[in-house]
Each structure stands twice: as C-alpha cells, then as structure tokens.
Amino acid sequence: MWILVFYDLPTETKKERKIAGRFRKDIMHDGFSMFQFSIYVRHCSSRENTGVHIKRVKQILPEKGHVGILTITDKQFGQMEVFYGQKETEKPPIPQQLELF
Numbered sequence: 001m002w003i004l005v006f007y008d009l010p011t012e013t014k015k016e017r018k019i020a021g022r023f024r025k026d027i028m029h030d031g032f033s034m035f036q037f038s039i040y041v042r043h044c045s046s047r048e049n050t051g052v053h054i055k056r057v058k059q060i061l062p063e064k065g066h067v068g069i070l071t072i073t074d075k076q077f078g079q080m081e082v083f084y085g086q087k088e089t090e091k092p093p094i095p096q097q098l099e100l101f
Helices: 013-031 047-061 076-077
Strands: 002-008 033-036 039-043 065-072
Touching: 002 047, 002 076, 013 039, 047 065
Parallel strands: none
Antiparallel strands: 002 039, 002 065, 033 039
C-alpha cells in the first residue's frame, strides 16, 4: 500500500512559512519522500500500517491550509505514468518487504 499526502499551506508570513516547513519536516521524519512539491509518498507493508501513518499525519495537521491523504495499492501505484517534460521517467522502486519467521 502507498500513502500519498497532498498539501497546500499558506506561506504569506514568516510564521506561516515556519509552520509549512515544520509540517514538511515532520512527514519526512515519518518516512515520506517527496514525489513533487507538496506531494509526498510513503510505502507501507499492510493496510493496518497505513492506518498508523495516516493517524500520525492527522496529529500534525496545521491549523490552516488544505491537506489530502490518499491510499492506493502497489498495483495502482505501478500503473502510474510519470513524465519529466515529454520524456517518460522510471517509477520509484517498490521497497522489498521483509519476512520474519
């Protein structure tokens, strides 16, 4: 499963820029990687694990701004087409899941 976090936060004042920067740092600290500006992704090994990380994002939501959270499967993520200009680029690799016996 993949979690995508989309956000658009106000950055008019120094305080708002600090809040937006703090939110970005906090989601990166939780394992999210930047996909595009204001779009961050994180791979999770199970639906239960996605719930944990979604809860963490909800706990750090800024008071102002718009934040969207979307979960998709590995298959859906793998069907994404990514372009840089007109040239298609490689998709980010899907992390390997560890199995413990």
